[in-house]
Amino acid sequence: MRKKEYASLQSIEVGQKITREENAEFLFQLENALLLALLEDGSLTQMQYRIAFEKLKRQRRGQAKAGKENI
Numbered sequence: 001m002r003k004k005e006y007a008s009l010q011s012i013e014v015g016q017k018i019t020r021e022e023n024a025e026f027l028f029q030l031e032n033a034l035l036l037a038l039l040e041d042g043s044l045t046q047m048q049y050r051i052a053f054e055k056l057k058r059q060r061r062g063q064a065k066a067g068k069e070n071i
Helices: 024-041 046-069
Strands: none
Touching: 024 046
């Protein structure tokens, strides 16, 4: 059986602060990747994943709406 390979942090090139305002898409993809890893690991059921992913999408839409209001 082949061991699964996972992404890992190798180094930090720039000490940039990651924020929801500046890096919303990156954080969305990162959080979804974590949910998928938990699903694959068996820590989440398919239903739990779908619920969490829908909450993540609503959170993202809410932040996008709040960002437009602040312009």
